[in-house]
Amino acid sequence: MMGILIGAIGIKILVFWLTQMYQTLWRYASIEELWQIVGSVASANFITIVFFYMVSMRVPTTVLVLTATFDLILIGGIRILYRSLRQMKNGTRGEKHRVLIVGAGEAGIKMLREINNSKKGLCVAGFIDDDPNKKGRMLNGVKVIGGRDKIKEVVENSGAFEEIIIAMPTAPKRERIKIAEICHSTGIPVKILPTIEEILEFDVSAQKLRDLQIEDLLDREEVHLDKQAIGETISGKTVLVTGGAGSIGSELCRQIIRFHPKELIILDINENALYYLELELNRYIKETLNPMGIQIKLISRIASIREADIMKETFGELKPQIVFHAAAHKHVPLMERTPREAVKNNVFGTINVLEACIDAHVDRFVQISTDKAVNPTNVMGATKRICEMMVQIYNQKHQTECVAVRFGNVLGSNGSVIPIFKEQIAHGGPVTVTHKDITRFFMTIPEATQLVLQAASMAKGGEIFVLDMGDPVKITDLAEKMIKLSGHEPYTEIPIHFVGLRPGEKLYEELSYDMEAFDRTTFDSIFVEKPVCYDVGQIKETAKSLWQAANGDADEPVIEGVRRIVPEFVPDFNQNKNGRKSI
Numbered sequence: 001m002m003g004i005l006i007g008a009i010g011i012k013i014l015v016f017w018l019t020q021m022y023q024t025l026w027r028y029a030s031i032e033e034l035w036q037i038v039g040s041v042a043s044a045n046f047i048t049i050v051f052f053y054m055v056s057m058r059v060p061t062t063v064l065v066l067t068a069t070f071d072l073i074l075i076g077g078i079r080i081l082y083r084s085l086r087q088m089k090n091g092t093r094g095e096k097h098r099v100l101i102v103g104a105g106e107a108g109i110k111m112l113r114e115i116n117n118s119k120k121g122l123c124v125a126g127f128i129d130d131d132p133n134k135k136g137r138m139l140n141g142v143k144v145i146g147g148r149d150k151i152k153e154v155v156e157n158s159g160a161f162e163e164i165i166i167a168m169p170t171a172p173k174r175e176r177i178k179i180a181e182i183c184h185s186t187g188i189p190v191k192i193l194p195t196i197e198e199i200l201e202f203d204v205s206a207q208k209l210r211d212l213q214i215e216d217l218l219d220r221e222e223v224h225l226d227k228q229a230i231g232e233t234i235s236g237k238t239v240l241v242t243g244g245a246g247s248i249g250s251e252l253c254r255q256i257i258r259f260h261p262k263e264l265i266i267l268d269i270n271e272n273a274l275y276y277l278e279l280e281l282n283r284y285i286k287e288t289l290n291p292m293g294i295q296i297k298l299i300s301r302i303a304s305i306r307e308a309d310i311m312k313e314t315f316g317e318l319k320p321q322i323v324f325h326a327a328a329h330k331h332v333p334l335m336e337r338t339p340r341e342a343v344k345n346n347v348f349g350t351i352n353v354l355e356a357c358i359d360a361h362v363d364r365f366v367q368i369s370t371d372k373a374v375n376p377t378n379v380m381g382a383t384k385r386i387c388e389m390m391v392q393i394y395n396q397k398h399q400t401e402c403v404a405v406r407f408g409n410v411l412g413s414n415g416s417v418i419p420i421f422k423e424q425i426a427h428g429g430p431v432t433v434t435h436k437d438i439t440r441f442f443m444t445i446p447e448a449t450q451l452v453l454q455a456a457s458m459a460k461g462g463e464i465f466v467l468d469m470g471d472p473v474k475i476t477d478l479a480e481k482m483i484k485l486s487g488h489e490p491y492t493e494i495p496i497h498f499v500g501l502r503p504g505e506k507l508y509e510e511l512s513y514d515m516e517a518f519d520r521t522t523f524d525s526i527f528v529e530k531p532v533c534y535d536v537g538q539i540k541e542t543a544k545s546l547w548q549a550a551n552g553d554a555d556e557p558v559i560e561g562v563r564r565i566v567p568e569f570v571p572d573f574n575q576n577k578n579g580r581k582s583i
Contacts, residue, residue, distance in 0.1 A: 097122050098160055102151065102179055103167040104129035104144050107193055111167045111209075112140050125160055148182055155186040165209065166192040180216045184485065192216055214418060214482050215411045215444050218473075225454055226523070227259075233322070233364075233457040234259035240320035241266055242305055242353060243327030245273035247413035248368060251449045252324055257281060259453075260289070263297040265318050268327070269304050305349035308356075315360035322456070325353050326368045328384070335380040336504045339558045343550040346383035347390075347543075354394045354402065366456045367391045367404040369464070371441060371509045374406075375568050378504025382562045382569040389565070392462050393536050401461035405452045408441030408469045408509055421479055425486045429494040431479045434501045438476075439508045441469030455526050464529040466518075472508060504571070539565060 099115065101108045104127040115122045127139060130147040137144050145154055155161050164183045168176055176195075183190045190212040239256055243249040244266035250273070253266055264281070268274045278300045285296050299318065303310050305327045315323075328346050329335055335342040350367065357365045369388055372381030388404045395402035411418055417440075424431045448467065455465035476496065483490040490496055501507065519528050546561035563569050 097162050098125040099123065099163045099165055100126050100128060100151075100155065100161040101142075101165045101167055102128040102148070102183065103171070104131070104134050104139055105168070105170075107169050108167040109139060111165055111193070112142060116140065122163075126154065128154075148179055151182050152186055155188060161188065163188060164190045166190065166212075169193045169195050177217060180212055184212060184217070187487070212485060214478065214485060217481060217485070218411060218442060218444065225450055226457070229457040230453045231259050234261050234453070236260070236262050237321045238263040238319060239265065239322045239324070240315070240318065241324045241326060242268075243325070243368075244268050245270045245277050246326060247445060248410065248449065249324075249326035250277050251445045252326060252452065253277065253281060255446070255449045255453055256324075257284065257289075257296060260294050261296060263299060263318075265299045265301065265320055267301045267303050267305075267314065269302065271302055274300050274302065305353055306345055308352040311352045311356035312359055315356040315362070319360055321363045322366070323353065323357055323362050323364070324366045324368065324452070324456070325350060327353075328368070328387075330370070330380060332372070332378050332380050332504050333502050335383075336378055336502075339379040339555050339562075340550045340552075342379045342383050343546060343558055343562065346380070347386050348547060348550070350387045350390060351543075354390060357400050357402075358394070358398050362400050364456065364459060365391070365394075365400055365402045366452065366459070367402070368452065369404045369406040371406060371408040371469070372506075374509070375570075376566065377506055377570055379559070379562065379571070380504075382566045382571075385566045385569070386562070388464055389534060389539065392464070392532055393534055393539065395462040396533065396536065401459055403456070403459040403461065403463045403465060405455045405465045405467065407443065407448055407451070407467035409443075410445045410448050411442050413445060417475065417478070418482075421482050425483060425488070425494055429483075430497040431483065431490075431494060432497050432499045433475050433479055434499055434505060435507060436476050436498050437474070437507060438501070438505075439472035439474050441509055442473050442478075443467070443469055451523075451525055454523060458521060458523075458526070458528075462530075465521075466527040466529060468525045468527065 099122050101111055101124055108127060108129075112124045115124050124142050127134075127142055127144040128146065128148060128151055129135070129144050132147075134144045135146050151164075155164070164186065166176070166179055166183060168179065171179075173195075176192075180190070180192065191209045192212050193209060234256055239261045241249050241252050241256070241264070244253050245268035249266075249268065253264060257264055266274060266277065266281075278298065281298055285294075285298065289296060301314060301318075303314055305311060305325075327349065329342050354365060367387055370381065370384050372378065373385035373388055374381075376382040376385055388406070391402045391404045394400070409416055421431055451467045455467075458465070479496055480490040483494045483496075486494075488494045519530065521528050542561065542564050546558070546565065549557035549561045552558075559571055563571070
């Protein structure tokens with residue numbers, strides 16, 4: 001008798017194995033798996049009945065029925081029934097937009113569930129995952145087709161997919177880039193889930209999906225932060241960000257708030273941008289931090305750094321401990337046309353903030369600088385070089401630790417070439433590039449701001465930290481990639497025109513002066529230029545003359561005043577009849 005029962009159990013195990021029951025990940029089971037269970041249980045019990053007949057063993061019909069029912073309940077469970085009813089309620093798949101999800105982990109499964117429960121006309125028809133243990137398995141009735149090597153094959157040969165979703169928010173950056181390049185090469189639309197670092201709410205959901213962007217194809221090493229050091233610098237402190245509603249400033253605020261300051265003060269002159277950032281951060285505090293018992297006071301102030309009295313009043317009232325100074329005019333051609341405004345805002349606005357920091361006994365001041373400050377050929381870069389010098393001068397004279405962080409272009413910022421190219425492509429071209437050989441350093445906004453925080457945590461005073469921007473990117477290559485990303489062919493469908501360098505524009509940028517001491521830090525992505533001592537008296541006298549020139553009615557005295565402070569500044573004197581350079 002015992003041998004017969006063991007034989008019957010063995011038959012059921014064999015049948016379940018042959019029907020691929022054990023290849024299904026049951027924590028993701030749904031309606032399709034329910035029908036698979038029914039079929040497998042029916043087959044197993046039918047073969048068991050035949051087996052009993054062959055060994056001349058009589059089993060009551062009621063026992064056979066109860067056994068089959070028990071199998072269904074045991075294997076399927078109440079959860080399968082619940083999911084079945086819910087999916088039936090939301091309708092069948094029908095003829096829908098067929099989607100391939102790359103990434104069969106938690107994020108991919110969440111995408112599948114949201115798509116199944118939505119009425120957006122989407123249908124997930126396959127998974128791609130490099131995990132060999134998942135290959136061939138069924139997740140919610142959707143098969144894991146194979147690894148990344150299958151993407152082009154299944155899209156191009158089968159014609160079964162109309163869109164790809166990359167759901168790998170925790171994957172290393174290099175892996176995401178490789179996957180994105182493969183998906184993009186298929187020619188069908190690609191959407192991607194941002195990385196966890198990019199999602200403020202840490203909410204992996206279909207609403208976070210966005211189109212594949214050029215930033216996703218930028219091949220750079222992943223940044224590994226010393227979060228403990230940053231936390232010790234930021235946590236429990238009152239932090240102020242000038243220009244906090246701009247591209248860099250707003251991302252600084254998003255990154256800072258992750259390290260739980262006591263207060264975050266956002267100062268900006270742009271009321272609309274400041275208002276929307278305030279809404280975003282308050283939502284994050286309320287929905288994510290407050291349930292964790294973390295309280296952060298968010299303070300927004302409309303103010304201009306050009307108003308010295310307002311700066312001193314604001315800093316004296318709010319008493320920040322750490323200040324990140326991101327407010328500045330950054331547009332090279334516009335500043336070439338209006339050098340007086342560049343000097344008033346960038347140079348003397350920075351001095352106003354530094355003076356306010358000194359009066360309010362701020363612990364640390366961090367200046368956001370640019371690679372255009374190195375051997376500048378334009379007014380904007382020269383004014384930012386003066387700001388770096390002022391940082392080191394104030395560090396010599398006062399207790400506040402004053403440092404600067406210098407880096408190149410950031411992808412996606414308001415002043416970058418990316419939005420310009422996007423608009424030109426949207427209008428059918430041409431895409432305008434100033435020179436076929438022009439190069440620029442690039443990094444993403446989150447990466448730049450994370451490294452700014454890391455540099456701030458290392459500051460002792462007087463340093464100019466320089467971020468490793470990787471290899472320079474050819475702007476022509478960038479334009480070609482963006483055109484391809486839009487689904488067009490460069491030169492044939494969207495032309496690229498080379499229009500000549502703009503006034504004050506370099507063919508290539510530099511990150512450091514040759515004469516400056518240039519050392520590595522404990523972080524591969526951050527270098528440091530040692531403090532330099534300046535003749536404070538002479539620079540102060542020259543700065544007074546520069547202030548008078550900036551408040552005058554001519555540009556030439558301003559240019560000469562800047563050159564006296566920054567002798568390496570070589571302006572473009574190819575001017576028009578109005579005395580400023582042609583654009």
